[in-house]
Amino acid sequence: MAVQTASIGVKQRRRRGGLLREEALWGWLMQIPNVVGLTVFAAGPLIVSFGLIFTHYQMITPPTPAGLDNVNELINDPLFPTVVANTAYVTLISVPLYMLLGLLLALALHQKLRGIGIYRTIFFLPSQMPPVANVVLWLWLFNPDYGLANWVLDLLHIPESTWIQDPVMAKPSLIILGIWGIGSGMIIYLAGLQNIPEELHEAASIDGAGTLRRFFNVTLPLLSPVIFFNLIIGIIQTMQSGFTTVYLATSSGQHQATDSGGPDNALLLFVLYIFHKGFIDFDMGYASLLAWVLFIFILALTIINFRLAGRWVYYEGQLRG
Amino acid sequence: MAVRAQESTRTAAAGSLVSGQRFRTRIGHLLLHAVLIAFGFIFVVPFLWMIVTSLKVSGTEFTYPPQWIPHPIVWGNYRQALVDVVPFLTYFKNTAIVAAGVTIGDLLTASMAAYSFARLRFPGRNILFMGTLATLMLPNIVTIIPTFLLMRYLHWIDTLLPLIVPSWAGGSAFSIFLFRQFFMTIPLELDEAARMDGANPLRIWWNVIMPLSGTVIATVAIFDVLNSWNDFFTPLIFLNTPGNFTMSLGLGQYVVDHGGQYYNLQMAAATVMTIPVMLLFFFAQRYFMRGIVTTGLAGR
Numbered sequence: 001m002a003v004q005t006a007s008i009g010v011k012q013r014r015r016r017g018g019l020l021r022e023e024a025l026w027g028w029l030m031q032i033p034n035v036v037g038l039t040v041f042a043a044g045p046l047i048v049s050f051g052l053i054f055t056h057y058q059m060i061t062p063p064t065p066a067g068l069d070n071v072n073e074l075i076n077d078p079l080f081p082t083v084v085a086n087t088a089y090v091t092l093i094s095v096p097l098y099m100l101l102g103l104l105l106a107l108a109l110h111q112k113l114r115g116i117g118i119y120r121t122i123f124f125l126p127s128q129m130p131p132v133a134n135v136v137l138w139l140w141l142f143n144p145d146y147g148l149a150n151w152v153l154d155l156l157h158i159p160e161s162t163w164i165q166d167p168v169m170a171k172p173s174l175i176i177l178g179i180w181g182i183g184s185g186m187i188i189y190l191a192g193l194q195n196i197p198e199e200l201h202e203a204a205s206i207d208g209a210g211t212l213r214r215f216f217n218v219t220l221p222l223l224s225p226v227i228f229f230n231l232i233i234g235i236i237q238t239m240q241s242g243f244t245t246v247y248l249a250t251s252s253g254q255h256q257a258t259d260s261g262g263p264d265n266a267l268l269l270f271v272l273y274i275f276h277k278g279f280i281d282f283d284m285g286y287a288s289l290l291a292w293v294l295f296i297f298i299l300a301l302t303i304i305n306f307r308l309a310g311r312w313v314y315y316e317g318q319l320r321g
Numbered sequence: 322m323a324v325r326a327q328e329s330t331r332t333a334a335a336g337s338l339v340s341g342q343r344f345r346t347r348i349g350h351l352l353l354h355a356v357l358i359a360f361g362f363i364f365v366v367p368f369l370w371m372i373v374t375s376l377k378v379s380g381t382e383f384t385y386p387p388q389w390i391p392h393p394i395v396w397g398n399y400r401q402a403l404v405d406v407v408p409f410l411t412y413f414k415n416t417a418i419v420a421a422g423v424t425i426g427d428l429l430t431a432s433m434a435a436y437s438f439a440r441l442r443f444p445g446r447n448i449l450f451m452g453t454l455a456t457l458m459l460p461n462i463v464t465i466i467p468t469f470l471l472m473r474y475l476h477w478i479d480t481l482l483p484l485i486v487p488s489w490a491g492g493s494a495f496s497i498f499l500f501r502q503f504f505m506t507i508p509l510e511l512d513e514a515a516r517m518d519g520a521n522p523l524r525i526w527w528n529v530i531m532p533l534s535g536t537v538i539a540t541v542a543i544f545d546v547l548n549s550w551n552d553f554f555t556p557l558i559f560l561n562t563p564g565n566f567t568m569s570l571g572l573g574q575y576v577v578d579h580g581g582q583y584y585n586l587q588m589a590a591a592t593v594m595t596i597p598v599m600l601l602f603f604f605a606q607r608y609f610m611r612g613i614v615t616t617g618l619a620g621r
Contacts, residue, residue: 020442023441023442023443023522024441024442024443024444025443026437026441026443026521026522026523027437027441027442027443027446027522028437028443029523030433030434030436030437030441030522030523030526031434031437031449031491033430033433033434033489033490033491034430034431034433034434034449034453034490034491034497035449035491036490036491037430037487037490037491037492038452038453038456038491040471040490041464041468041487041490042456042459042464043452044467045463045464045465045466045467045468045471046459046463046464048467048470049463049464049466049467052466052467059470059473105360108353108356108357109357111350111353113350113353113354113357114350114354119357119361122361122364122365123360123361123364125364125599125602126364126367126368128547128598128599128602129368129595129598130550130551130568130569130594130595130598131551131553131569132551132553132569132572132573132591132594133572133590133591133592133594133595135573135576136572136576136587136588136590136591137367137368137370137371137588137591138367139576139580140370140371140374140584140587140588141367141370143581143584145383146382146383146385146584148366148367148370148387151385151386151387179363180364180367187610236458236460240460240461240462243553243554244553244554244573247553247557247573248573248576248577248580251576251577251580252576252577252580252581253576253577253578253579253580253581253582254577254580255577255578256577257577271462274462275462278465278466278469279469279558284466284470287466288466291460291462291463291465291466292463294460294462294463295459295460295463298458298460299458302458
């Protein structure tokens with residue numbers, strides 16, 4: 001009897017072990033496409049582009065070792081500080097601006113207002129316009145001679161601007177275009193607002209908290225994870241964004257892709273510069289270095305943000321000490 | 322009597338307080354309407370201006386002050402923009418091929434990987450899942466140069482393959498994440514019942530789980546189609562001959578070639594690119610929003 005039970009136990013254990021092994025086998029089997037994709041289109045290229053940093057490679061002849069030549073080129077590149085400054089300018093202004101506008105809009109559209117669905121649609125839809133169509137329209141609106149933007153300035157008796165062709169106004173015009181896209185952030189805030197239980201607001205009201213108090217002590221803390229998410233995504237996207245816009249703005253009417261960076265290189269953003277180096281000059285080594293520098297900037301900012309998050313992001317489920 | 326009078330004054334006071342509050346809310350709402358309408362104008366007018374410009378006779382788009390109602394209305398601009406000046410019908414065909422290829426590949430391989438992540442235990446699962454999600458952080462620009470070299474080595478430059486094939490290898494991490502989140506809400510008993518009947522995980526994924534996943538399939542498919550429709554950067558890198566261009570690249574190239582002129586035709590093409598996206602939004606709003614909101618609230 002005892003022997004029998006033991007043998008059953010062993011058999012069961014063996015059977016369970018076999019099942020587990022079989023499950024693991026299936027698990028990996030079904031991951032094959034994903035693993036191939038991660039290797040061939042993510043990890044592999046990441047390693048190769050790192051390797052390319054230390055080569056001269058113009059694509060006509062095989063890559064030759066270059067030591068730290070590309071790093072020296074970067075240090076002495078007069079355009080590099082411009083590129084960093086331009087990208088920082090756009091990121092530092094547009095990320096907080098879009099976040100604030102998106103949040104204000106979401107708060108307004110969270111009210112029980114007649115026709116709220118129509119308002120939400122109006123503010124959300126422009127963010128979904130195909131980027132190229134968006135830029136084409138924007139180049140038309142900001143046309144220095146016939147654009148609607150200058151007509152509005154005329155109506156307000158403000159001097160006209162040449163917008164994209166003006167070194168001072170070029171980046172602000174780019175940022176203005178982006179305001180059209182705040183709808184996607186707004187919709188995420190709105191979903192976050194709808195997740196905040198009504199009772200919390202009621203409880204705060206009963207305790208005598210006014211509208212502002214309720215906003216700062218109930219809404220804002222509970223919304224902070226969503227704000228944090230929008231911040232991270234905003235920075236990651238903005239630092240590598242604007243390619244379509246600046247590429248078309250600087251190549252419009254040129255008949256081919258040029259290495260123009262706009263007036264006084266005012267529109268030379270990071271990704272556009274990498275594109276110029278890699279796909280117009282075919283300087284793959286230097287372009288790889290630039291891409292890695294951008295990658296490290298983004299990574300560093302994201303890590304810093306996560307470090308700082310503990311101070312202001314409130315997670316409801318989190319245990320507090 | 323005196324008590325009664327007192328009571329009635331109290332009720333009156335309370336009543337006026339309530340109506341005062343209601344009055345204040347109404348004023349607030351009116352103000353809000355005013356602000357939203359004013360701000361909404363900024364969002365709607367450019368869009369209207371695009372359509373208005375697209376219907377104007379060549380040259381009249383430059384009249385000053387702006388002519389708000391095109392006279393005469395030239396529907397022929399659309400024909401000219403789509404067929405005569407730029408071969409947009411060819412671009413549309415290419416875009417449709419890319420969108421279909423990407424969507425099928427992504428739906429199949431991303432959902433398969435997601436099933437494995439959601440339901441099967443295997444060593445290294447968590448590390449692999451983290452690795453998959455980490456690719457969301459990896460900027461496209463870092464991997465594009467080696468990928469370009471690989472595609473050149475394969476002689477795939479100037480074909481649609483570089484745009485399609487990567488989505489057959491696990492698709493996007495975003496899709497895997499969406500599928501996994503959804504699969505985890507399907508009761509485990511369904512898998513177990515199928516396993517009792519002798520079905521292997523591949524069959525359970527295909528015959529049990531996928532038929533229940535219509536909503537997430539719709540969400541992922543919409544995003545794949547939109548991305549193929551909108552992407553400008555990848556086609557720009559991999560395609561050279563106009564005959565192979567996608568819609569986005571074709572419209573962009575039109576601006577590069579003819580920027581500063583024919584704004585009516587440019588706006589007609591831009592309108593044609595925009596309308597399908599709007600239609601997709603109106604007819605599939607539920608799935609459309611789900612994708613955006615799920616990823617957005619994943620930050621919580």
